[in-house]
Amino acid sequence: MEEGSPRPSAAQVERLAYHALQGEIWDKAFTYYCQAGALAERHAAYREAMLCWQRALAAWRHLPPSRAMQEEGFELLCNVRQAVIHVEAFEQGIDYLREAETLAEDLGDSQRLGRVSALMLHHFRWVGEHERAFEHGQRALTLLRAGEHDLTRGSVNFHLGQLNYMLGRYQTALAFFRHNVPLFTGALHDAPSGLTLGAVGARTWMAMCMEELGMFAEGITYGAEAIRIAEAAGHFSSVLFAQYSLGRLALRQGDISRAIPLLEHALGHCRVAAIPLWTFQIAVHLAIAYALMQRFVEARALIEELSPMRAQSVNSVLGTKLGEAYLLTGQIEDALDLANQILVTLPNQQDRGSRAWLYRLVGDIHRQRHRPDMQQAEAYYQQALALAEEFEMRPLQAHCHLGRAKLFNQTAQVEQARVERSTAIKIYRALEMTFWLPHARATSIDRRDR
Numbered sequence: 455m456e457e458g459s460p461r462p463s464a465a466q467v468e469r470l471a472y473h474a475l476q477g478e479i480w481d482k483a484f485t486y487y488c489q490a491g492a493l494a495e496r497h498a499a500y501r502e503a504m505l506c507w508q509r510a511l512a513a514w515r516h517l518p519p520s521r522a523m524q525e526e527g528f529e530l531l532c533n534v535r536q537a538v539i540h541v542e543a544f545e546q547g548i549d550y551l552r553e554a555e556t557l558a559e560d561l562g563d564s565q566r567l568g569r570v571s572a573l574m575l576h577h578f579r580w581v582g583e584h585e586r587a588f589e590h591g592q593r594a595l596t597l598l599r600a601g602e603h604d605l606t607r608g609s610v611n612f613h614l615g616q617l618n619y620m621l622g623r624y625q626t627a628l629a630f631f632r633h634n635v636p637l638f639t640g641a642l643h644d645a646p647s648g649l650t651l652g653a654v655g656a657r658t659w660m661a662m663c664m665e666e667l668g669m670f671a672e673g674i675t676y677g678a679e680a681i682r683i684a685e686a687a688g689h690f691s692s693v694l695f696a697q698y699s700l701g702r703l704a705l706r707q708g709d710i711s712r713a714i715p716l717l718e719h720a721l722g723h724c725r726v727a728a729i730p731l732w733t734f735q736i737a738v739h740l741a742i743a744y745a746l747m748q749r750f751v752e753a754r755a756l757i758e759e760l761s762p763m764r765a766q767s768v769n770s771v772l773g774t775k776l777g778e779a780y781l782l783t784g785q786i787e788d789a790l791d792l793a794n795q796i797l798v799t800l801p802n803q804q805d806r807g808s809r810a811w812l813y814r815l816v817g818d819i820h821r822q823r824h825r826p827d828m829q830q831a832e833a834y835y836q837q838a839l840a841l842a843e844e845f846e847m848r849p850l851q852a853h854c855h856l857g858r859a860k861l862f863n864q865t866a867q868v869e870q871a872r873v874e875r876s877t878a879i880k881i882y883r884a885l886e887m888t889f890w891l892p893h894a895r896a897t898s899i900d901r902r903d904r
Contacts, residue, residue, distance in 0.1 A: 504537035622807030668848035708889025745782035771808035810841035
């Protein structure tokens with residue numbers, strides 16, 4: 455097989471790897487399974503990549519130790535971890551990282567130690583241990599020298615930006631991502647950073663920061679650039695994530711006709727590649743977009759599809775988006791039940807930007823229930839608005855003011871309703887969130903109106 459195929463196909467590489475593994479020819483099994491994993495990962499076949507790299511790792515453990523093999527083992531462990539987090543429990547990736555860290559320490563390699571710290575930052579950010587994440591981020595920046603380890607420093611900037619984003623520090627996060635835009639040029643233009651190309655990741659996360667801050671025009675520019683770069687490179691996950699980020703930005707601004715095709719296209723690709731990590735977040739945003747356009751049958755179908763993942767969403771900021779989808783499709787008690795579960799599980803001092811959106815959702819729910827609880831609604835609106843002002847979340851500020859305008863109108867507090875409605879309209883106009891202007895203008899200020 456080897457002699458007849460100087461450039462074997464992916465299927466031939468896997469057959470060669472299998473024969474080498476069964477024959478206990480460890481060096482060839484290691485080489486072929488590494489190649490097969492890389493080919494599978496390139497086509498976003500993450501489960502196949504994971505299995506191939508795990509078999510390569512099994513073969514590697516039989517090879518005689520040397521510095522070169524330790525270095526190759528380090529790279530393999532990082533690759534396995536990246537594949538595992540796509541298809542299995544996210545927490546399982548930490549075991550591979552700890553083994554990679556031990557190898558890097560044995561090698562005395564500051565670059566590799568910095569890379570592990572960057573991946574540790576990513577891991578602890580996702581599992582909610584933010585202090586440990588910051589520690590690993592700072593350690594990485596200390597270990598990695600500017601000008602020598604720019605690619606890895608870019609990865610650290612990327613993850614620190616994501617962590618600040620999760621904590622609601624959108625301006626700080628934006629600064630980290632901006633730093634990476636000029637970095638991923640020239641020789642690093644097509645270099646990966648996490649699951650996407652670095653040039654794409656910087657722009658997509660900038661767009662998502664701008665989405666929260668209401669900087670829609672600039673966000674659209676960067677989002678469109680991300681899609682162009684991803685498509686030109688033919689990098690599957692970059693294309694998918696760029697479409698998703700621009701779609702959710704359009705949804706936040708209220709440009710629903712632009713959001714829906716972007717989200718539909720991203721979801722279609724995500725289903726083909728069977729990536730559960732992204733399927734939920736894309737689908738729940740698309741369900742909201744359908745509901746806002748009163749396409750309730752399609753919205754409910756997507757919500758039903760997501761039902762098996764509801765328990766997992768309780769521990770995620772995406773649970774709030776699912777609660778919003780419930781509310782928009784008239785499933786008010788389901789929305790309240792889910793929101794109450796998230797209130798218990800979402801840390802008080804962390805994910806504060808997401809908590810602000812959750813408070814606004816709970817305020818809307820209490821206001822719209824069959825038997826409204828106006829006192830509870832007002833309390834949650836106030837908490838949401840306080841956080842929105844602290845983190846400069848102007849779109850959320852507008853929604854909170856509109857919710858309060860409707861609340862005060864329901865309780866016959868005419869003057870307060872007028873002030874809140876006027877404030878909401880002013881922000882909607884400034885941010886060009888025109889979709890919600892009719893909703894705000896339709897809010898009566900002289901009679902009770904839900």
